[in-house]
Amino acid sequence: MCLCRIGTGVSGARCSRLARHSHQAxxxxxxxxxxxxxxxxxxxxxxxxxxxxxxxxLGEDGPATGTPYFxxxxxxxxxxxxxxxxxxxxxxxxxxxxxxxxxxxxxxxVLVDQENCLNFLGLRCDVCYRVCPVIDEAITxxxxxxxxxxxxxxxxxxxxxxxxxxxxxxxxxxxxxxxxIKVLPTHLARAESADHYRRGWEEKEANDGPLVDGIIDLxxxxxxxxxDNLATPGGFEPTYKLPGATQ
Amino acid sequence: MSARTHLPVGQEAIAIKGWIGAHRFLLLRRASQxxxxxxxxxxxxxxxxxxxxxxxxxxxxxxxxLTDPFVLVxxxxxxxxxxxxxxxxxxxxxxxxxVLGGRTYCSWVCPxxxxxxxxxxxxxxxxxPKGWQPKRNTRLWIALAAILASALTGTIAWxxxxxxxxxxxxxxxxxxxxxxxxxLIFLFDLLLSRQxxxxxxxxxxxxxxxxxxxxxxxxxxxxxxxxxxxMDCYAVCPENQVISPALKGKDGTSPLILxxxxxxxxxxxxVCAQDVFHFTHxxxxxxxxxxxxxxxxxxxxxxxxxxxxHHAEIN
Numbered sequence: 001m002c003l004c005r006i007g008t009g010v011s012g013a014r015c016s017r018l019a020r021h022s023h024q025a026x027x028x029x030x031x032x033x034x035x036x037x038x039x040x041x042x043x044x045x046x047x048x049x050x051x052x053x054x055x056x057x058l059g060e061d062g063p064a065t066g067t068p069y070f071x072x073x074x075x076x077x078x079x080x081x082x083x084x085x086x087x088x089x090x091x092x093x094x095x096x097x098x099x100x101x102x103x104x105x106x107x108x109x110v111l112v113d114q115e116n117c118l119n120f121l122g123l124r125c126d127v128c129y130r131v132c133p134v135i136d137e138a139i140t141x142x143x144x145x146x147x148x149x150x151x152x153x154x155x156x157x158x159x160x161x162x163x164x165x166x167x168x169x170x171x172x173x174x175x176x177x178x179x180x181i182k183v184l185p186t187h188l189a190r191a192e193s194a195d196h197y198r199r200g201w202e203e204k205e206a207n208d209g210p211l212v213d214g215i216i217d218l219x220x221x222x223x224x225x226x227x228d229n230l231a232t233p234g235g236f237e238p239t240y241k242l243p244g245a246t247q
Numbered sequence: 248m249s250a251r252t253h254l255p256v257g258q259e260a261i262a263i264k265g266w267i268g269a270h271r272f273l274l275l276r277r278a279s280q281x282x283x284x285x286x287x288x289x290x291x292x293x294x295x296x297x298x299x300x301x302x303x304x305x306x307x308x309x310x311x312x313l314t315d316p317f318v319l320v321x322x323x324x325x326x327x328x329x330x331x332x333x334x335x336x337x338x339x340x341x342x343x344x345x346v347l348g349g350r351t352y353c354s355w356v357c358p359x360x361x362x363x364x365x366x367x368x369x370x371x372x373x374x375x376p377k378g379w380q381p382k383r384n385t386r387l388w389i390a391l392a393a394i395l396a397s398a399l400t401g402t403i404a405w406x407x408x409x410x411x412x413x414x415x416x417x418x419x420x421x422x423x424x425x426x427x428x429x430x431l432i433f434l435f436d437l438l439l440s441r442q443x444x445x446x447x448x449x450x451x452x453x454x455x456x457x458x459x460x461x462x463x464x465x466x467x468x469x470x471x472x473x474x475x476x477x478m479d480c481y482a483v484c485p486e487n488q489v490i491s492p493a494l495k496g497k498d499g500t501s502p503l504i505l506x507x508x509x510x511x512x513x514x515x516x517x518v519c520a521q522d523v524f525h526f527t528h529x530x531x532x533x534x535x536x537x538x539x540x541x542x543x544x545x546x547x548x549x550x551x552x553x554x555x556x557h558h559a560e561i562n
Binding site: 047054 | 322325402413416
């Protein structure tokens with residue numbers, strides 16, 4: 001995935017620790033690369049048609065002096081198709097190989113507060129979902145049973161990090177006084193899976209069978225819903241069947 | 248206490264050439280500094296976009312790129328290979344100042360120059376001691392340290408504190424805390440080290456000095472035989488060690504000020520009542536009165552009637 005990374009800012013006074021990191025204008029492959037490449041000329045700021053970008057002032061908490069950043073809660077990235085900020089950059093600090101703004105990676109939106117998110121409380125706010133420029137890809141609404149009321153649904157805004165560009169429109173439009181969804185720098189927002197973990201179901205698909213020979217698929221004995229015991233009502237077909245296995 | 252047994256610096260020149268004539272290059276220099284600042288400011292202030300960006304990197308009329316070569320060198324040792332635009336921009340700057348004299352940037356363009364000049368003016372007014380004076384090549388070591396720090400940390404190290412770009416950026420994108428840093432430079436030059444910042448510390452000027460080592464535009468003490476040792480040029484020159492080889496050279500030595508430290512500010516031309524100095528090129532080794540040298544010189548070599556006045560500063 002191409003990286004754009006101008007960096008975003010969390011404007012919350014209550015999360016100064018996060019803000020220190022997330023205000024940081026980060027580089028193509030991280031903050032340090034950006035700091036070696038950005039000469040702080042401000043041409044990206046000038047060519048941004050929406051006054052989104054700012055140059056960090058001396059003493060500002062977060063981004064290195066003179067580097068560009070934006071505060072999503074105030075003015076998010078408008079995701080221009082022609083990416084004028086990148087075109088303006090004379091040094092290549094903003095990656096010139098980024099040609100499709102949907103591939104930008106300025107950070108990742110995270111629903112940071114489920115306890116105050118109106119959708120999680122059972123309402124149909126949906127604003128973050130509706131304003132997302134990559135609606136239904138970067139943010140989807142995942143339905144689940146509302147156990148509090150017993151007969152409603154919860155439409156949980158769910159960010160899919162591989163499609164989220166970090167533009168911050170969701171954060172800007174959150175109706176709460178302090179946004180429940182915020183754009184964070186990727187290194188803060190995301191975990192990193194260790195090399196030795198592999199997803200068995202994906203490995204089975206790729207290998208067209210289990211990785212270890214001689215595994216036999218025994219019938220699941222427990223009856224009832226949630227098992228693959230088809231003899232019992234509520235059972236389901238397993239998504240992957242061992243080759244040659246009969247039930 | 249310093250016993251002042253001489254006329255104020257430049258007094259004689261003012262008497263002969265008039266105030267304007269004795270401040271010609273100072274006025275031109277201020278006009279030049281304002282002009283370059285205005286080029287950057289008419290965009291954000293009036294929407295007339297001639298130059299975008301800052302002195303670290305800019306784009307003129309949407310075509311001409313200019314890049315600070317020292318910033319770019321730091322960027323490259325920090326591990327980033329800049330895009331062609333920045334490289335071309337730096338090449339243009341290097342070529343221009345290799346011809347004009349690298350430190351012409353310091354006195355004719357740099358926005359810090361009025362700050363340090365103001366500090367020096369007040370310093371002289373208050374009669375303060377010259378204070379801490381590190382060696383002049385300290386700035387070269389600082390430049391080297393900045394480059395090493397860039398390589399080690401992977402960042403453009405000097406830009407964290409470079410008052411030139413911080414002030415310039417502040418003026419163009421909005422002043423805030425950056426003003427405090429400029430105040431520090433002022434106080435440094437005023438209280439701690441006379442003409443200390445530009446002359447001893449600033450690595451940007453040091454790099455421009457290196458760029459202009461073989462520059463074409465030079466000041467010549469061509470009329471040095473007329474020198475009456477009033478010392479005014481030494482008093483106004485921010486890099487006065489450059490004067491002696493040219494002014495006091497024995498017969499047969501070049502009258503040109505060839506030191507790359509010279510900022511081509513032209514103040515020595517201004518304050519010299521004897522018209523010893525003038526701008527020329529580095530291949531012009533002629534010695535003689537200005538009027539004989541250049542038909543373009545309209546002011547001519549005024550021969551002052553008080554040419555025998557001898558005054559020196561006793562500290």
